[in-house]
Amino acid sequence: xxxxxxxxxxxxxxxxxxxxxxxxxxxxxxxxxxxxxxxxxxxxxxxxxxxxxxxxxxxxxxxxxxxxxxxxxxxxxxxxxxxxxxxxxxxxxxxxxxxxxxxxxxxxxxxxxxxxxxxxxxxxxxxxxxxxxxxxxxxxxxxxxxxxxxxxxxxxxxxxxxxxxxxxxxxxxxxxxxxxxxxxxxxxxxxxxxxxxxxxxxxxxxxxxxxxxxxxxxxxxxxxxxxxxxxxxxxxxxxxxxxxxxxxxxxxxxxxxxxxxxxxxxxxxxxxxxxxxxxxxxxxxxxxxxxxxxxxxxxxxxxxxxxxxxxxxxxxxxxxxxxxxxxxxxxxxxxxxxxxxxx
Amino acid sequence: xxxxxxxxxxxxxxxxxxxxxxxxxxxxxxxxxxxxxxxxxxxxxxxxxxxxxxxxxxxxxxxxxxxxxxxxxxxxxxxxxxxxxxxxxxxxxxxxxxxxxxxxxxxxxxxxxxxxxxxxxxxxxxxxxxxxxxxxxxxxxxxxxxxxxxxxxxxxxxxxxxxxxxxxxxxxxxxxxxxxxxxxxxxxxxxxxxxxxxxxxxxxxxxxxxxxxxxxxxxxxxxxxxxxxxxxxxxxxxxxxxxxxxxxxxxxxxxxxxxxxxxxxxxxxxxxxxxxxxxxxxxxxxxxxxxxxxxx
Amino acid sequence: xxxxxxxxxxxxxxxxxxxxxxxxxxxxxxxxxxxxxxxxxxxxxxxxxxxxxxxxxxxxxxxxxxxxxxxxxxxxxxxxxxxxxxxxxxxxxxxxxxxxxxxxxxxxxxxxxxxxxxxxxxxxxxxxxxxxxxxxxxxxxxxxxxxxxxxxxxxxxxxxxxxxxxxxxxxxxxxxxxxxxxxxxxxxxxxxxxxxxxxxxxxxxxxxxxxxxxxxxxxxxxxxxxxxxxxxxxxxxxxxxxxxxxxxxxxxxxxxxxxxxxxxxxxxxxxxxxxxxxxxxxxxxxxxxxxxxxxxxxxxxxxxxxxxxxxxxxxxxxxxxxxxxxxxxxxxxxxxx
Numbered sequence: 015x016x017x018x019x020x021x022x023x024x025x026x027x028x029x030x031x032x033x034x035x036x037x038x039x040x041x042x043x044x045x046x047x048x049x050x051x052x053x054x055x056x057x058x059x060x061x062x063x064x065x066x067x068x069x070x071x072x073x074x075x076x077x078x079x080x081x082x083x084x085x086x087x088x089x090x091x092x093x094x095x096x097x098x099x100x101x102x103x104x105x106x107x108x109x110x111x112x113x114x115x116x117x118x119x120x121x122x123x124x125x126x127x128x129x130x131x132x133x134x135x136x137x138x139x140x141x142x143x144x145x146x147x148x149x150x151x152x153x154x155x156x157x158x159x160x161x162x163x164x165x166x167x168x169x170x171x172x173x174x175x176x177x178x179x180x181x182x183x184x185x186x187x188x189x190x191x192x193x194x195x196x197x198x199x200x201x202x203x204x205x206x207x208x209x210x211x212x213x214x215x216x217x218x219x220x221x222x223x224x225x226x227x228x229x230x231x232x233x234x235x236x237x238x239x240x241x242x243x244x245x246x247x248x249x250x251x252x253x254x255x256x257x258x259x260x261x262x263x264x265x266x267x268x269x270x271x272x273x274x275x276x277x278x279x280x281x282x283x284x285x286x287x288x289x290x291x292x293x294x295x296x297x298x299x300x301x302x303x304x305x306x307x308x309x310x311x312x313x314x315x316x317x318x319x320x321x322x323x324x325x326x327x328x329x330x331x332x333x334x335x336x337x338x339x340x341x342x343x344x345x346x347x348x349x350x351x352x353x354x355x356x357x
Numbered sequence: 358x359x360x361x362x363x364x365x366x367x368x369x370x371x372x373x374x375x376x377x378x379x380x381x382x383x384x385x386x387x388x389x390x391x392x393x394x395x396x397x398x399x400x401x402x403x404x405x406x407x408x409x410x411x412x413x414x415x416x417x418x419x420x421x422x423x424x425x426x427x428x429x430x431x432x433x434x435x436x437x438x439x440x441x442x443x444x445x446x447x448x449x450x451x452x453x454x455x456x457x458x459x460x461x462x463x464x465x466x467x468x469x470x471x472x473x474x475x476x477x478x479x480x481x482x483x484x485x486x487x488x489x490x491x492x493x494x495x496x497x498x499x500x501x502x503x504x505x506x507x508x509x510x511x512x513x514x515x516x517x518x519x520x521x522x523x524x525x526x527x528x529x530x531x532x533x534x535x536x537x538x539x540x541x542x543x544x545x546x547x548x549x550x551x552x553x554x555x556x557x558x559x560x561x562x563x564x565x566x567x568x569x570x571x572x573x574x575x576x577x578x579x580x581x582x583x584x585x586x587x588x589x590x591x592x593x594x595x596x597x598x599x600x601x602x603x604x605x606x607x608x609x610x611x612x613x614x615x616x617x618x619x620x621x622x623x624x625x626x627x628x629x630x631x632x633x634x635x636x637x638x639x640x641x642x643x644x645x646x647x648x649x650x651x652x653x
Numbered sequence: 654x655x656x657x658x659x660x661x662x663x664x665x666x667x668x669x670x671x672x673x674x675x676x677x678x679x680x681x682x683x684x685x686x687x688x689x690x691x692x693x694x695x696x697x698x699x700x701x702x703x704x705x706x707x708x709x710x711x712x713x714x715x716x717x718x719x720x721x722x723x724x725x726x727x728x729x730x731x732x733x734x735x736x737x738x739x740x741x742x743x744x745x746x747x748x749x750x751x752x753x754x755x756x757x758x759x760x761x762x763x764x765x766x767x768x769x770x771x772x773x774x775x776x777x778x779x780x781x782x783x784x785x786x787x788x789x790x791x792x793x794x795x796x797x798x799x800x801x802x803x804x805x806x807x808x809x810x811x812x813x814x815x816x817x818x819x820x821x822x823x824x825x826x827x828x829x830x831x832x833x834x835x836x837x838x839x840x841x842x843x844x845x846x847x848x849x850x851x852x853x854x855x856x857x858x859x860x861x862x863x864x865x866x867x868x869x870x871x872x873x874x875x876x877x878x879x880x881x882x883x884x885x886x887x888x889x890x891x892x893x894x895x896x897x898x899x900x901x902x903x904x905x906x907x908x909x910x911x912x913x914x915x916x917x918x919x920x921x922x923x924x925x926x927x928x929x930x931x932x933x934x935x936x937x938x939x940x941x942x943x944x945x946x947x948x949x950x951x952x953x954x955x956x957x958x959x960x961x962x963x964x965x966x967x968x969x970x971x972x973x974x975x976x977x978x979x980x981x982x983x984x985x986x987x988x989x990x
């Protein structure tokens with residue numbers, strides 16, 4: 015197991031290294047002065063220029079330039095944002111929690127609703143129920159997320175007026191950020207309005223979370239259903255039935271754990287599309303997260319912000335997908351079989 | 358003495374025929390196929406049947422409702438936008454931008470991905486491992502981020518969407534083909550073929566490929582639907598097709614200003630995107646279930 | 654009173670080629686504490702019969718029977734829930750492929766414990782420990798020495814023989830009255846096979862478990878079974894006490910099967926043909942009418958297009974119009990009239 019973990023760590027480092035190379039090459043192709051693309055300083059004075067050239071070894075060959083670049087980035091220096099003149103890393107730290115909050119809530123929604131529905135869909139022998147569920151999930155899978163977001167906000171936000179359609183929290187509430195997650199901060203806050211602020215934050219997150227949850231939800235339903243249908247034909251399910259176990263027990267204890275394995279595997283593959291969708295959703299609902307920040311960065315040609323954002327998001331995705339893989343190996347005894355066989 | 362037939366002859370259909378039978382047995386998949394053919398025809402001949410030019414403005418018919426609305430007219434079947442442009446004509450002109458370009462991107466990315474994936478899949482050891490790390494790194498950049506990088510380098514525009522979406526799709530193709538080939542390579546029948554003296558090319562083309570085609574087909578349908586959604590999303594974010602273009606995602610974004618007064622300027626292009634992606638997914642789904650019994 | 658009494662069980666399958674009678678008018682009687690062998694080629698519907706008795710039908714099955722009695726209760730009238738309870742407590746089954754009959758993601762011990770009844774007399778905090786002890790006891794009884802290790806292993810870490818022993822332990826843990834063993838030694842070495850069969854006989858003798866032993870090897874079954882039923886293409890050809898059937902088969906098919914057993918005495922001439930029936934077993938969608946052995950049977954005549962009724966001679970049953978048996982069968986007259 016230790017050897018396996020070491021190999022995963024190695025994979026993480028190697029992949030991140032490749033990512034840095036890609037970003038370095040892209041940075042040198044930005045249609046602006048290289049020192050500006052690297053640091054975000056628009057018109058640096060002579061002293062700053064000297065500093066930049068020293069930090070990034072701009073007068074040396076490509077290799078030493080790359081290693082200086084790597085050194086700077088790893089030490090946490092992502093340059094400063096050209097528009098706000100604040101360090102990119104600070105801005106990143108302020109927008110990341112919001113994105114995590116949105117992603118976590120919608121992932122939770124998708125899993126808690128998707129898995130039971132997938133199981134129900136697979137067990138139903140009724141043709142109409144099955145077709146309905148498949149039709150709904152296929153539509154959800156095909157829907158353009160920006161259009162869904164607009165439509166939902168038009169209905170529930172504007173015409174019915176039930177839910178707020180932009181931002182994370184009503185501006186009236188002044189909540190001190192502790193963790194950065196508004197849902198937690200409002201609960202932790204000792205202001206007299208903390209309960210109503212929490213409810214407000216909850217209302218704000220509903221629409222974006224539902225919009226974002228549609229894609230993973232449909233994927234989870236479809237994969238769970240397909241997996242359960244395959245598994246219910248296996249001999250060990252028949253054997254479990256032959257032991258006189260109740261159907262619900264057979265499904266929950268024998269079929270579901272086996273079905274969750276492919277679901278988990280596909281969650282890792284879904285991260286990329288999920289992140290893309292999250293960015294669009296953040297733009298539509300003016301959610302103060304990484305996506306909206308990055309998109310405004312590209313509108314303003316803020317190259318340091320673009321680099322920093324892409325780097326952070328890609329690193330997080332690499333990390334989470336490797337974590338999912340490790341989790342997959344940890345909970346799936348069958349994958350350990352292959353592991354033993356290979357070593 | 359003529360042979361007496363005790364049992365009637367059992368015709369065994371060829372695999373292609375079997376796939377076609379089980380595909381056409383599924384009414385939804387079949388409907389999807391017709392819809393895809395229809396959209397394909399529209400994206401080729403759309404500009405010919407469109408009643409107006411995409412940029413032609415009718416100053417007397419601004420924000421006209423669709424024809425089924427009491428305020429609408431039949432001249433502008435799906436209504437007009439805030440500049441008086443006919444939405445129906447714009448949709449037809451945009452079909453080849455959204456749908457046609459998606460096809461183009463997928464074909465290019467698939468060819469590239471197939472070649473790289475096949476080479477990588479047949480390789481072993483360090484080279485293969487370096488390549489798979491590279492792919493993992495590229496795969497971890499979501500398509501939208503890739504597009505943002507491309508736009509940052511080359512500036513926004515429809516041409517750059519081609520590069521952005523293509524660059525995001527290619528690693529996916531490479532990876533799935535690589536994995537499929539790699540899995541097949543480890544099976545016994547490949548070893549048997551090698552022992553029979555097949556050279557690497559024969560092993561690849563005659564032994565492995567027949568078992569990988571279904572992965573390629575499924576990836577293609579997934580790729581087309583992802584490409585349509587990505588092109589539209591980039592158009593919507595103003596990173597792809599720019600303002601007067603009738604690209605469907607850009608149309609949604611242009612209609613945003615009038616979302617409250619004229620919701621159809623947003624709804625109709627959105628439904629067009631939804632329908633085309635749905636049709637592709639129906640076909641893909643049908644193909645997947647038609648191909649799967651062979652695997653089992 | 655017989656433990657299990659089945660009369661004229663017919664199972665129809667809905668296939669893409671239309672509805673097919675996979676089992677046609679099958680009758681089977683199992684008495685308490687006997688080992689009943691069921692011999693037939695693969696595809697002759699033995700597993701269907703086993704699953705029908707147990708009560709886990711497939712979703713495209715249609716089951717009809719004149720009578721299906723379990724210890725005086727009609728199985729056909731029971732609700733699915735009652736059937737499920739019966740499965741847990743009185744009928745148990747061992748499957749063909751032991752390693753795939755065990756859930757791959759749960760350790761073997763938990764699956765064994767799951768199959769055992771809870772001891773209601775103990776307090777709930779004592780039950781887990783008690784169950785573990787009982788499980789180990791059962792594993793020990795079926796001949797597994799390192800019980801601790803096997804209990805905490807996954808199915809794929811064990812050998813085929815060990816898996817089958819675990820399956821038997823799971824099946825007998827509830828002390829069932831009937832154990833259906835569907836090809837329990839399929840794809841096993843001869844030594845393991847012998848172990849398993851010895852284990853089954855021991856269970857039969859010590860715990861009074863009736864066993865329905867399904868196999869395609871007449872030779873093996875003739876060693877271990879008291880009663881024998883011969884099946885071909887979903888029809889029962891002959892049944893009766895093993896020794897009598899072996900010594901004097903009434904049915905052409907049984908005789909052919911007996912002739913199939915290779916003779917190792919060295920009297921057979923080199924490179925001579927093995928004695929087999931001409932042709933091969935028909936596919937499910939091309940079943941002949943009447944007696945299904947008809948097209949391959951050496952004794953077949955025109956009459957064979959009607960299905961022969963099972964006729965009764967002392968404790969022997971056979972379904973044939975032209976048996977290797979002089980006296981006419983009484984039941985036969987009723988068929989033709």
